[in-house]
Amino acid sequence: MSHAQPHAAPPKPTGQTVLVLVLGLAAMVVSMMQTLVVPILSIIQKDLDATTAGVSWVTTATLLSAAVFTPLLGRFGDQHGKKPTLIGVLLVMIAGSVLAATTTSLTWLIVGRIMQGAATAIFPLALSVLREEIRPAKLHGAMALVSGTLAFGSGLALVGAGLLTQGSDPDYHRVFWLAVVLAVVALVGVVLAVPASRAKTGGRTDWLGAGTLALLLVLLLLPISQGHEWGWTSGRTLGSFAGAVVMAGVWVLTELRVKEPMVDMKMFAHRPVLFTNLAGLLLGFAMFAQFIGVSYLVQMPEDVAGYGFGASVLGASVVYLLPTTIVSLLAAQFGGILVRRIGARVTLAAGAAFGVVGFAWLTLAHDTSASVIGAGMVIGLAISFGYASMPALIVASVPAHQTGIANGINSISRSVGSAVASAMITSLLASKTIALPAGMPALPRESQFTLSFAIAGGAFVLVVAVAFLGLRPHHAPRTPSLPAPAPAPERVGAP
Template sequence: MSQPLAPPPGRQRAETAVVLALSLAAMIVSMMQTLVVPILGLIQSSLGASSAEVSWVTTATLLSAAVFTPLLGRFGDQHGKKPTLIGVLAVMIVGSVLAAMTDSLLWLIVGRVLQGAATAIFPLALSVLREEIPARRLPGAMALVSGTLAFGSGFALVTTGLLTRGENADYHHVFWLATGLAVVTLLTVVLLVPASRTKTGGRTDLLGALTLGLFLVLLLLPISQGHEWGWTSAPTLGSFAGAVLMAGVWSFTESRVREPMVDMRMFLHRPVLFSNLAGLFVGFGMFAQFLGVSYLAQVPRDIAGYGFGASVLRASVEYLLPSTIASLVVSQFGGVLIRKIGPRLTLALSAVIGIIGFTWLAAAHSSTPSVIGAGMAVGTAISLGYAAMPALIVAGVPPHQTGIANGINSISRSVGSAIGSALITSLLASRTIENLPAGVPPLPAESQFTLSFALAGVAFAFVLALSLVGLKRGQPAPRTEHLPAAEPAAATTAA
């Protein structure tokens, strides 16, 4: 059998430029989610806000992402990925500038809402890759772009620590960094990403977007605010009940709309459904590592009997940066693994490494080398998991649903991250060391860190079960009754 002809060098360079541009864009996505985590205390003291009020700086971005990601992912499939990417980046720049210039908590939250739109960049980037990169290079390209998500999350924590070190720390510098990176990314996308060759067209399912958005807001709001409201309070339980109700309304709406935003057959198709469940557990594990290791590193050993007494900067650079670098390095090889053993087994391998990493953290977190080594294992697991899930989804859905399918997967990871953040924070606060010296703030009992890391290991055990039992080989994409008129042209272009 004759070997396929290699593309001309100019075409290869153009494809590489697209991958690098979209990798930078994906890095921005994850940075927006974790950028403020180390500086919430600084923002609180600078603006004179309460802990409940300042928590909205993270919650606002999460809720914004829940509303805009599926809508913009579908919009990009219908009306063009590049202009949608440019529009999202422009909105994010406006939000970053607003956050960098304001001294008002209200306007800072508004800026964070605008930054939350950045989450839609990732599914749009994967849609561009599916259209522009040939099949033989697509797994590697998707793995690299997906791997930058894990790198961006850790990079944001490290750079935030560097920018806010010293006595006169100013949180505004962090948002100016976000602005600069967003501007560079916008210029890169404008110059290097080609215009969409295929557009499915069709009407935007506003009712589906509204009901899905309300469902996600009602789900994420109590998850992120439950530790402030109380897990058994009326607002928390009422929001969860509302989420269940809106899930039913959304499903009913999408089954009756002629051109639904989310085709329910696609949503319930086994590779998509189980990849989304895996995304939830991987997102949980990522934040369990970030928060658990960061807090553990900062606990003063001379008072608590454990921990490392590190500053925020040292905790970020010494204890979190190695796992971030590991995730970036491994992302270079994710595509090779996917080509050799397939995305399902790559996800299983990710789960095994994650179980090892968190078991290591739970059993041996008393020395710096041990915490760093275990963190690097977890970073490797997260990077491989992020590489495998889009490949599973792309293989399981038709091209015109790539954006919305990966948008839902992004939301599943965000839900997992929110659960991880809320649960780890609540666990660490639920049992503290008794008889601390006067003036020392409450410190978590060491057993709470062990429990947190053990739960994250259990989360990766679920990922292993989903990959080996839930996902099966050779499952064709679901037939859809809502193929847009432009799809035959798209197929011709791909051919």
């Protein structure tokens, strides 16, 4: 049963601006949790005397946690209010960050990372708040700006982690204290700037659907992220993939039979939503392929490998990757303007076209720093336009009370794409190595980087196809001004 909640008048323009900035900060914190530990994994492994397989769970645990909690909390926010859900998620994330910043146990560090992973739900919740509170004429620009902070947060996390662990005796705990500080600032902002939800659908939580979806995602993402360690043809890997297929069927049957399902299968299979999620998976793949590929490439010692620039971890982050994230942030508002002017479908296609150009450049010419940085900036523009268009496509395709869960599923699709990119690029780079004297670590051949960048460019080609063929004009959602959700109870809960 749906229930409308009385609410004060919409915030004034100044209040809307503050709201967008606060939600942008919260979204930035989300993306930081994904990449914060990447530069410090070797430090953690050394300090905690952990194995390579053991320390890999510091990243895998967050990925799995995000996959499990994002749809559940997105739906919970739709049902019971976005603000209290946002506050609860931030509190959990702060507690996890404090635990990670104070522990010297790998087990408890992984627990802290699981708690940090819940923060991924902040992004779809933020988009739901924007849909309720922002004037229709400004909605797409606001969503684009908040979406753009995701890429910026990833770059900021890399730079911050690199700076905080410089010196002869690096301490990885400082990196997690940075997460604590930013999360506390975001929490204060949410408490002060985010109004109570205008509408709550109410209803019971579909715990069975949430559980089966969680198990499906764990069985899918676990072998993708651990397959390189386990072996791609090992029993664990193949068994997990087989289990994921079985659980996919169980989840669909569960959601079709439950009276109040967590995910409406009609919404999930709705053509614009389905193809937007496919675009999200491809975009997540391409973005992470650029991040991993460039990061490894520029750190290759040219005097040994015959290519690369011998950059440090900090140098790779600041010099080669940060320009990409800055362009993504600056282009976010422009992406919102394009969505209003030419539509989300065309903006998605235009962004993907930039991605094709950027990766073609990177594939053919990655022998100079200027070329790698320039290509990365073009890719950053592509990522920004993709992030700007996908929330607009989702929001224009689903009723207001399904905004949180729909954007949550789209967030998961990007996470799956990123996980696939991480596994594929890592495997590609390890598959063909340069013959070096005994005792020296294996280095990938340059051809493996070229192939990786070409595959990522192919992902953007598929995004162009999705935009023009999967989201054809008579199927694609329109992106003009959206009406504010009606306050009547029967309208708020309408399917």
